[in-house]
Amino acid sequence: MTDFLQQKSVNSVAIFGGTFDPVHNGHLRSAIEIKEALGVDELRLMPSHRPPLRGAPGAESRQRLAMVAAAVNGQSGLRVDDRELRRDGPSYTVDTLRDLRAELGTAVSLTVVMGSDAFNQLHRWQDWQSLFSLANVLLLHRADYPLAADATVTAFVEARRVADASKLTAVSAGGFYELGLIQLPISATDIRQRLASGKSISYLVPDVVADYIAEHGLYTQCKT
Ligand SMILES: Nc1ncnc2c1ncn2[C@@H]1O[C@H](COP(=O)(O)OP(=O)(O)OP(=O)(O)O)[C@@H](O)[C@H]1O
């Protein structure tokens, strides 16, 4: 069989963006559950080069990318996408989605995933309403971050809500769904703090990530 015939065409893609400073098991377990709930062909973890609404990450972009790549290596349907690292300036999601649309075309179902902490700030994102003409939005509940979105955002998404997660892959853009997942209250802030105080991070991140952090001496000083 030729390579061409072996290649499976991609009809649905979800992107899970983050600072991933570092990537942890909360992100990774969520990624698997998102992929299963949506039934997407690919779930792409997308490290942000310059997160627009927070300070500079503790690790360099290439180091955060290397940790995500190692963490998803061999996981079926999970991929890393480095496009934001190839762009200068703040990593606005709307720019990323425009870039992805240009590459994937208009027919592919594209879904952007965000946790409730990110969703609570959505009204501050660059051109946030345009996200919905480019992609669907999947909101992940995080028990440690109760929903407190801006009223404009709440009204906007209410009009776009679909009945279940798998419906998002039936449309290319414009749908909204809230997903409850297994709750793993792990955060990168807590991991950085543990490392800065010399504590173990075993079972909070995959071993390959813990090894990378140790090898490169990352997060030994707490910047929170
Ligand atoms: N434990 C978790 N379970 C589910 N989603 C999570 C979890 N941690 C982070 N996320 C989501 O993953 C995305 C990327 O998060 P991010 O890289 O900022 O991780 P974080 O752990 O929240 O980091 P930090 O503590 O540095 O803010 C966000 O949409 C966030 O809501």
Ligand SMILES: O=C(O)c1ccc[n+]([C@@H]2O[C@H](COP(=O)([O-])O)[C@@H](O)[C@H]2O)c1
């Ligand atoms: O587009 C924006 O204005 C925007 C503002 C804040 C965050 N984001 C994106 O949201 C994702 C989660 O961000 P963070 O800071 O919670 O790691 C990440 O992909 C960011 O690039 C995007």
